[in-house]
Structures are given as C-alpha cells and as structure tokens.
Amino acid sequence: MKTAPLSIEFANCLSDRVGSHGLAATDLQDAAPHLSDLTRQLDSTRGTGWERWRDLPFDPMRSEHVTAVKKLVRKLRDDAENLVVLGIGGSALGNIALQAALNPPTWNLMKRKHRPRGGGPRLFVLDNVDPELVGSVLDEVRRSDKRLRKTIINVISKSGETAETAAQFMIARDMLRKALGKGYAKNVVAVTDPAKGTMRSICEAEGYATLPVPEGVGGRFSVLSPVGLFSAAMCGIDINALLDGAAIMDKRCSNIDALKNPAAVIAWQLMEFARRGKNNHVMMPYSNALYLLADWYRQLWAESLGKRVNRNGDEVFAGATPIKALGTTDQHSQVQLYREGPNDKVFCLIEVGKFNQEVKVPRGLKVENLKYLEGSTLGTLINAEKRATEYALVESQRPNFTIRFPRITAHAVGQFIQMWEIVTAYAGLMLNIDAYDQPAVETGKVATFGLMGRSGYEDWREKVERALQPTEYVV
Numbered sequence: 001m002k003t004a005p006l007s008i009e010f011a012n013c014l015s016d017r018v019g020s021h022g023l024a025a026t027d028l029q030d031a032a033p034h035l036s037d038l039t040r041q042l043d044s045t046r047g048t049g050w051e052r053w054r055d056l057p058f059d060p061m062r063s064e065h066v067t068a069v070k071k072l073v074r075k076l077r078d079d080a081e082n083l084v085v086l087g088i089g090g091s092a093l094g095n096i097a098l099q100a101a102l103n104p105p106t107w108n109l110m111k112r113k114h115r116p117r118g119g120g121p122r123l124f125v126l127d128n129v130d131p132e133l134v135g136s137v138l139d140e141v142r143r144s145d146k147r148l149r150k151t152i153i154n155v156i157s158k159s160g161e162t163a164e165t166a167a168q169f170m171i172a173r174d175m176l177r178k179a180l181g182k183g184y185a186k187n188v189v190a191v192t193d194p195a196k197g198t199m200r201s202i203c204e205a206e207g208y209a210t211l212p213v214p215e216g217v218g219g220r221f222s223v224l225s226p227v228g229l230f231s232a233a234m235c236g237i238d239i240n241a242l243l244d245g246a247a248i249m250d251k252r253c254s255n256i257d258a259l260k261n262p263a264a265v266i267a268w269q270l271m272e273f274a275r276r277g278k279n280n281h282v283m284m285p286y287s288n289a290l291y292l293l294a295d296w297y298r299q300l301w302a303e304s305l306g307k308r309v310n311r312n313g314d315e316v317f318a319g320a321t322p323i324k325a326l327g328t329t330d331q332h333s334q335v336q337l338y339r340e341g342p343n344d345k346v347f348c349l350i351e352v353g354k355f356n357q358e359v360k361v362p363r364g365l366k367v368e369n370l371k372y373l374e375g376s377t378l379g380t381l382i383n384a385e386k387r388a389t390e391y392a393l394v395e396s397q398r399p400n401f402t403i404r405f406p407r408i409t410a411h412a413v414g415q416f417i418q419m420w421e422i423v424t425a426y427a428g429l430m431l432n433i434d435a436y437d438q439p440a441v442e443t444g445k446v447a448t449f450g451l452m453g454r455s456g457y458e459d460w461r462e463k464v465e466r467a468l469q470p471t472e473y474v475v
Helices: 015-021 025-045 049-055 061-079 093-102 131-144 163-187 198-206 226-234 239-252 262-275 288-305 335-340 368-373 378-395 410-431 439-451 458-467
Strands: 007-009 082-086 122-126 151-156 188-192 209-212 280-285 307-309 315-318 321-324 345-352 400-405
Touching: 007 262, 025 049, 025 262, 025 410, 049 410, 061 209, 061 226, 061 239, 082 131, 082 163, 082 226, 093 122, 093 226, 093 288, 093 410, 122 131, 122 226, 131 163, 151 163, 151 226, 163 188, 163 439, 188 198, 188 226, 209 226, 226 239, 239 262, 239 410, 262 345, 262 410, 280 288, 288 321, 288 410, 335 378, 345 378, 378 400, 400 410, 439 458
Parallel strands: 082 122, 082 151, 151 188, 188 209, 280 321, 280 345, 345 400
Antiparallel strands: 007 400, 307 315
C-alpha cells in the first residue's frame, strides 16, 4: 500500500520559537552549499565499500533478495506455527521493529486465521542470552509444537562467531535434532555470509536453507536486506511496499537542494545542536507501534557516531546519546525532566495522522468534568497530547521537530528507515568519523571469548581478572 510521503516539521528548532536555544533560519541557508557538497559526496560513494546498504531498495540487489526470500517463504510459511529468530543488535532490532510497527501487538495471541494478511507463524525474536528469556520461549515452542515439525529457527549471523547468537543456535539446533533427528535441517534458515565464515561452513555441512547478509552491509544497516525481510515476509508484511518506500525516500534524500532534502536538514540540525552542547537526542513516538523503531534508531545512532577518533586520527570523542521515550506514557514519567532539567536535549516527536484502528470514547457517563471526552476518539486524544507536549517544550525553549506518518504502513516505515540511515551517513561526514566501524564493541567481544575459555584468548581472561580483581569496596 503506497502512502503519502513522511513530512518533517522543524520550525520548533528555530530561534523565533525557542529563543537562544534555537537555530537561525539563516544558519541553515548558509549551510546549504556545504550540505549540497555532502550530498554529491554521498552520491559518489553510494553502493561502494560499507555503503552498499544505499542500494538495497534498488535492483539488482532488491530483485535478488526479494526473489530468494519469497521463494523460501512460499515453501515454509503455510506449515509454520512458530518462527524463532536468533540474533543480536542489528540482527534482531530491525526484525522486532518491523513486527511491532506493522502487525498487531496481539499477533502471537491470535488464532492463525484471525491474523491479518493471511496469517503467518507466531514470531519470537531472541535478542539476548538471558536464560529466562531463551528458556521460556523455547519451553513455549515445545509446548505448542511438541515434535517441533512446525517450528522454524532463523539464525542470523554473518560470521557465525558472535558468542550470543552462536550459543542460542547451539541450543536450538540441539533441541531440533533431538525432536526431529537427521531431518532437522529443513527447519533451519540461516542468514549469513554467502561465501565464507563459520556459519557458512556449518550451513554447507548440515544442509540448511540460506539467505545472504550482503557484502558491505553492516548489521545496523541491514534491516532492508534478508536479515529483516525474511521474518517480515513470513509474518505477512509487504516487503515490496517496504522497499518501495525506502526507494522513494532515497530519491528525496539525494536532492542537491539541501532545503528540500530531509536527511540533510535533520543531520545538520542535530549535529549543530550537538556542537552547541545538546548531545542528548530523544526520539518520542506517539504510537506504541512505532516505539520499537526508536530502539532500532538508538543502535544506528550510537554505534555509528560514537567514536573516539576522527578520520585524521585525532581524539574527538564524537557522538550524541540517543534516548527513546513513548508518548503519552512518558509525559507522566520523563517530561518533568525534559522541561525543567538541563537544556541539553533535542526532541524528535513522531506523529501518526490516521491510525489503522480507532477507538471511540462513548457518551453517557454524565460526569461534567469528563464531558469533553465524550464522542471523541483515542486517536484524537493522543494527537492532542502530542501537540500539547510540543507546545510545552517550545514554552520551555526546548528544540524539537516532528516526523509525521500519514498512516503506519510498510511503505511509510520503509521511508523512515532509509531516511534515518541516510541521516546517519550525513552525520558521519559532518563529524569526520567512520560511521561504519565499531571498534569499542570489539573489546567486549574478545573479553567474553577469554572469560568463556575460547582458545587463543587466554590473555584477555587474564586482563579482565587483573583489572577487576575483588576489592573491599562491596556493600
């Protein structure tokens, strides 16, 4: 379903609304030539190196991925009762966000015939190694499908060596083998490197169906690849509409006229505010369906931009802290801080023009103080709450901008995803940092290898134990 384009309203970031805490409209106009140069630079590097994600909504990558995903979905979907996704970080957050945004929150509780768009399996995304999470989900799967013939395990790992996903996979594989014997492999779908790596070797040895993690597409930029498309398609989400929306937004964000380029405008504003000390960026959807897109955004923003050194090797400690909030819930838990605490934040409010389901407030209670609610709808109320918060932030001189979804559709969600990925690319150039590596994450990975006894990482175990040896500072 094609929807109208997302709109971005940023008047509340300007000084004529939020005083000295805002930006001058002339500042953006002055920055426009530089932003146009950055647009040309991104256009020249798109589809190369770690920027292959820019081409995911376009052929030939799009056709290859959609064809492969749909072929596998046609084979598996009708008989599958449970789909269990094993992954972490970029191999899970996008899957969770798509499901939350585009399927009912009660999806797993519904009988299959009542699920929209022809139904599909229950979806469980194991995005952690918390034993209670993993154990509870696997227990539930076994309860509902004692012989596990109707359960598909979707393991997502480019290398196969991420400790969390590897451990999950070993547990799920053992569960399937015990239930199904030698034929268990038909219940496994691996999304992994198409040519090399530990998981690729396992897949070839055991005969799993596979889909590719495309070369040059990092985990946090991978949701529009088979990493996110397979589970989405299994659960009835229109992946072509998702990619159509991304493609349309990509073209908007390639506009050399910076003032008509939403990604360039958002990136410039957020980086300029960060330069002025507003290093906390709050994303606050007024929609439960869009709340977990804020989780996806947090990884994208934090892992891409939080860098100790720039491209010249200078220590810069770049980055801004992404924070998620939920309207209206967090009006009652966070807005007190946001309005009267440190003025070190910029707010991205997300509004939905028309909700896919509406609930009317009935008449007849006959309480004078509540009469104003009678005959209204919850959609009207939540948008009034958003507008009121917007006003309250402006009154307290807190910069904020609004992204408006005309409706929540796959097309609109695709627009949102592609836009924020391009915003991140612009921000990386503005900060002169590598937005595609994550060196600080590696220390935790190799330290975990050492603590778990992996051969070749003994020195890391010694480093950890030496640094964190017991002290008397325990209460």
